[in-house]
Amino acid sequence: MTDTDSRKEIDLIDRYWRAANYLSVGQIYLLDNPLLKEPLRPDHIKPRLLGHWGTTPGLNFIYAHLNRAIRARDLDMIYICGPGHGGPGMVANTYLEGTYSEVYPDVSCDEQGMRKLFRQFSFPGGIPSHAAPETPGSIHEGGELGYALAHAYGAAFDNPDLIVACVIGDGEAETGALAASWHSNKFLNPVHDGAVLPILHLNGYKIANPTVLGRIEGGELRSLLEGYGYKPFFVEGHEPQDMHRKMAATLDAALGRIAEIQHAARRSGKVTQRPRWPVIVLRSPKGWTGPKEVDGKKVEGFWRAHQVPITDPRDNPGHLKLLEDWMRSYRPEELFDERGALRGELRSLPPAGARRMGANPHANGGLLKCELRLPDFHDFAVTVPQPGGVVAEATRVMGSFLREVVRLNADARNFRIMGPDETASNRLDAVFDVTERVWMEKIEPYDVLLAKDGRVMEVLSEHLCQGWLEGYLLTGRHGLFSCYEAFIHIVDSMFNQHAKWLKVSRRLPWRRSIASLNYLLTSHVWRQDHNGFSHQDPGFVDLVANKKADIVRIYLPPDANTLLWVTDHCLRTYDRINVIVAGKQPAPQWLAVEDAAAHCKAGVGVWEWAGTEKGDAEPDVVMACAGDVPTLETLAAVDFLRQAVPDLAIRVVNVMDLMTLRPKERHPHGLADAEFDRLFTKDRPVIFAYHGYPYLIHRLTYKRTNHDNIHVRGFNEEGTTTTPFDMAVLNELDRFHLAMEAIDRVPGLSAKASAARQELADKLAQHTRYVREYGEDMPEIRNWHWPYRTAPHAGR
Template identity: 60%
Template sequence: MLHLNGYKIANPTILARIPREELEALLTGYGHKPYFVEGDDPDTMHQQMAATLERCIGEIRAIQQHARERNDATRPRWPMIVLRSPKGWTGPKEVDGHKVEGSWRAHQVPVLDPVTNSKSLKLVEHWLRSYEPESLFDEAGRLVEELRELAPEGARRISANPHANGGLLCKTLDLPAFRDYAVAVKKPAGSYTSPTEVLGTFLRDVMRNNMTNFRVFGPDETASNKLTAIYEASEKTWLAQTEASDADGGDLATDGRVMEMLSEHTLEGWFEGYVLTGRHGLFATYEAFVHVIDSMFNQHAKWLEKAKRDLGWRQPVPSINLLITSLVWRQDHNGFTHQDPGFLDVVTNKSPDVVRIYLPPDANCLLSVADHCLRSRDYVNVIVADKQPHLQYLDMDAAVTHCTKGIGIWDWASTDQGVEPDVVIACAGDIATMEALAAVEILKARFADLKIRFVNVVDLFRLMPEHAHPHGLSSRDFDSLFTTSKPVIFNFHSYASLVHKLTYNRTNHDNLHVHGYHEKGNINTPLELAIINQVDRFSLAIDVIDRVPALRGVGDHAKEWLRGQIIEHLAYAHAEGIDKEEIRNWTWKG
């Protein structure tokens, strides 16, 4: 239904000012069958609206019956109603010589001073009496019996309709065992695979097991994001015309359960409606363009907060699961326009009761996180995972343990067992983790006695204090990871300021030095992009040398070598357009 009352806050509306035939052509082009209800006489309009509603409902039921009885999913032309009535209908027609009903002024408070102006008070009284309250309420102020009987009962009430309280209708997903999709890891950081490609096989079977209450959403990027395996279970929804060439890899079907449209805000609207009516899903999109739905995410998070805190009768609904991929550090061909990891900053502004952020470092961690998120209720879960081949660090048992903790020391990458570390090297994100590990390897080779503690973060909100977020760490637990006095070099996927925001009141915050995206980029090689933003292995190692007192002086020659490596690798990237093989195929030597 489209209600045209002609105006918004202070301007006319576009669709109300174009000719009717043009509006009808527009709506018909959108696939609708428009019916118009127009006028300003209430009695006439009520009868016209009732008749039009009856006709439209009859057409809708006929379309449904035809599709169900004949198994025909051909796109129908659904009826719609265009209601054209005056703005401020039945309100004051004029106030202080200015038109109100049928004007933009009706969007405002029509009478501003009835408390201090007797003329205005009389105007308000005349307006309200025009509704004949004596015929609507009895002497005690209660609605008269005749009108009370019109109110729907039980589930027919708006507030009690199960479709508007989707938790009542929600069915738990039948999830396959995510461990069955594990990537074999013979040794940490010894092999590469695409995390989202692995996830795609898991989501394929989630789809197969839940063909009536699970959908995947994406802006024309399901294949690009390497989730192609999903098409083995269900293809993309397509109700428009098809061509012969579509059969060659088009993956289109009238009953497809993958919703693709190059419009992130439309997809988010579909997804929110889907979960609010009790169904489940996942929305995968490029990291740089998830910002298109910033305000929609904000409003859904606000709704969730109020529903959880203030409306006890609302049943929990499935979470909004956002897979943020095609990440900033692997935009080798798209360049600067596709480099923006800042959605995480937007998410952290919302209530800790409803938002979660996960940065799984590899495919097994991604599987564990995805399973957890799909089982959850009443959250917005943001999962950051790239589609390109990345190093695999943890076998499935270790991945589950690590993700359950959300943050932890990787003993195999540390050299401080049993003693206090000289430095903590921490990281969050796939590329940030690889470059941090490579820095550790360089430092181990150059400074055999250096005691390094390596910390990886999956659940970003573990960085916050426990009183500020349900996932936050106690001060004692945080200090046991990051120490109370040693330098911490933190390599972060996104903007460095976010880590400082989450940790600003921690004991050792003054010694926390965060490396992150600096809004510098172009069509760079991966290492070149890392270097110009100082999240690369060489810059990290230099920072360690500068921050650890024991390395001052003795580390000078190593620093010179590291600076030379930066110059050498940048020159190679500029000359060859790729990184050296030792960088492209780097693995952990231990």
């Protein structure tokens, strides 16, 4: 390219950048007069000014330069906008490239469409101020900061031809999640993965303060990024023409380095040393090209540019003129024709078709999604000759199933397991028969199960596991996140954001379905023998239950065969968040595989083999349970009651799908009132042993006829390092407390069964003395098994 050609291209990029900036300002401020064909009047201005300008011109600058690079190199690239309030820029650029009008034909590429584009932004009935699901090309809503880089790497894994340009705001860079995300480069394999190009956007300020990375000395920042394992490139300044030349040259150098890394790795088919991937540091003024001062106070290059630099142009004539001067400084007549369409020479700057970042199918992952190949879960089932007749570790059985999932999808490379260093601890280690953990650092001769290529990703950051998996799913693949139950809370907020993304996406017909986000929560509250109180918290499901019914599912399989069915089911679903809570310790198995499948399909059912009710008569008491340990303790309590009070009519109800407790009109899995009453009766006491905090069961059932008779026992925030049964006793979820509650709640029974109740109280006292003397549970607890030889079946 000659110098003359280069200058022409820089001029085109600058004009395109000005067009994006003009559209961005218009979205924040204007209701009408989009092309400024007449002087601005107060009625042209929105009554409520909502949006963020400060980060936007830098985002537009980057987008324009990436367009040039995509077109020149025929790149497959998506753009992740990390700065939280970059929505005006993302909308403006997808509108300029034509994608926005293709997705939303009523927002046409003319004056009328521009008017609608401006009016809808942060306006009732319109669109949000972030790069939300409504924004074409987005897989990341930056409203909550910290997750952009993890999403970017998740998108790049197993996507060999994809480059993910990830813009990171310097405010976002202060978050813990983002700080950990820099280490994702230690897991990216250039042979079969794509590439991430981080672009650290330093404009120096957050909402009202300087940023840490914006203020540290340049050499220190370079050392920091080099310490993370990157090769940093710096673009710094404020004069547009100079910055365009620097950015074009730097972007070419960074993309050239990516190409060299990938070519070398793919030519040899292996990686002997982890490459130093490029990172670009763009240092530009906050609110670049905006007003320098407003009312004598500094705006451009300062935190006052963060949101709306000119606050009241509708009521302040001086501010109105300042806004008009600002918008006219972009010379819109050079950018748009009389009809409001982008001028022809500018329309040639962005790439065409699916190469446009707003139209890239990776940013609408359902377009690329292929079905996961799954084995027949029956092949992994535990043989259960009678209830409680065999002991197994539920998650170990699940691990054997997942091993085959990994094997069957090895060639497609579309399934990964994420977890914070716990795959083996959580008894899923059968997967290591067919794969290893990904590890791009040095591997010592004595290391085990580490490889440059693997399907298991372990890092001691729940944020990274969640972010990687979200990016992986949003670009069309499948996966599972395994975590200790207590520490999944670390990603509460990330779960919230993904649930919101799914909720909004469901009402956008152009957004295609993606695979569900599947959690396995294990090493749970009731079996933290060596870790104690710090590892005891079952409250994540309370958060999950708050979300829209179409999005969330919560499963509490009581044994291995029900866990198999649930795992198979969850891996087949789309556009949901599935939470599975299952223990990893050896435990009695209750249902044969066909009975387990029938029970799981219903989600809740009467275990007739466990109860003593006869005929059509109502039971005296309903013993309900949800969760593996609550099920065990409930059945042990029923065993005691059957012996001590043989004429007591007991119904045992197991709840596997927690959402069945919600009314049918509130959740698709919810029971109709008549069915709920049939199971739990209208007026009999229900002793409900629940895995988590009792309040959730009351929340889910408060409208039911018999709610006042539902008495829930669960985790009451009592815990320590102690024996498994003592944990249940501390929270009064044990068999003795459950049986005493039944005696107390059944009318007239306490007087007749006073001796049995005293025996239970004596057992509790005996237990306390025993565990404190011997350090283990009493033999009758350790060796208890279901003594009745009734053939298991799913019940009604």
